[in-house]
Amino acid sequence: MQTPSVFRQPAAFAAALFAVLALGLAAGAAPTQASGTPRLAQAADREAASFTQCAGPARVTCVVDGDTFWYRGLKIRIADINAPELSHPSCALEARLAVAATQRLTDLLNAGPFTLESGVRETDRYGRALRVVLRSGRSLGTVLEAEGLAEHWQGRRGDWCAV
Template sequence: MRWGWAIAVLIAAGIYAANHYDVGAGRLLAVAAPKADMLTATFPFCGDGRRVTCVVDGDTFWLSRVKIRIADIDAPELSPPRCEAERIKGEAAKSRLRELLNAGPFSLTAGWRDEDRYGRKLRTVTRDGRSIGEILVAERLARRWDGARHPWCN
């Protein structure tokens, strides 16, 4: 009888994993997708003043005084960039993120970790079920986040 329960648990775990794991990318998918894109705001670039709703760089923005780091990507650094190539690509990523956020309603989904070590909320940003981070990756303005920083300078 105990074998029956063990087999049932293994089957259930396999079904769960098959539905929540992206084999090609080697990562867990979001467990529950938002029902609709409901967040919208006008995003300027952040300046030196108080930050309420604005874009910091290609993977970080503020929304209603909450600092958000896009969880599924890593974009080139702007403060400070390590080389001119990183600065140029970082500015392009920042501009594109602003354009994507301003294009219409979007959703934020929390993953397994709520915040990073800098206190930024870690969120996947989607519109119509498509990751805005993946758009930046496809356009070569960001990389998929694998837990480590990789250089943008050659």
Template structure:
């Protein structure tokens, strides 16, 4: 199933951040949006969380992914392709791949380091590397 969507031009305000008064064509986070009021989960990617991030780096990347998705949506016509595995996720969001000119918009976010391919399971975005408190060691 292919549904075509269009933003008129880069200045078109039809896609912005979802909020109290914006709920028809808007972006919830880097991998979730509303198209004509229907909640769409971008099925081929996973982006960092912004509502409950595990660390400040995840929140920062999630905000960047959200802003970049808005830019990509405003850039022109895109299609919604039904996910090959199932129609909805457990939250009732429609699972779709966003396509423009034969390329997944999700793959653009992946190439920019703002998303990773969806593997069927959430992976952590925070790396917890133990820090030493002694500082660098001196060469002897």
């Protein structure tokens, strides 16, 4: 038996698969997970602004460092990560990482709409709002972690200077 040509040509296979999926969605079929259960529709990301690095006392929409930013006058601490300290680094390595993390968070926030999700606690001991920042259901904190610019929040600051 000969393999159909659609399977020998990846572009043709992708186009055929897309067509089948589009027909199924148009007919009202709900997308399913691997388990076969319907996948819930994800809410659209609705928050967006133009972020710069914070400077001066007036802070409305700006990035403080790799895990803290102001959004529409609300100071937000990203709840799922810890990033190097920009204001009081413990060593030269932490200082370099903090600059990079701050710039990367600014870029990520400016890359398009996002969602702010509350966690177990609304605020931290400093009064900052604790939020997980999501884009298309993915935490921007995990992006920073994957790039080595943040660590998963463990309930305390890590040591960026340890060798």
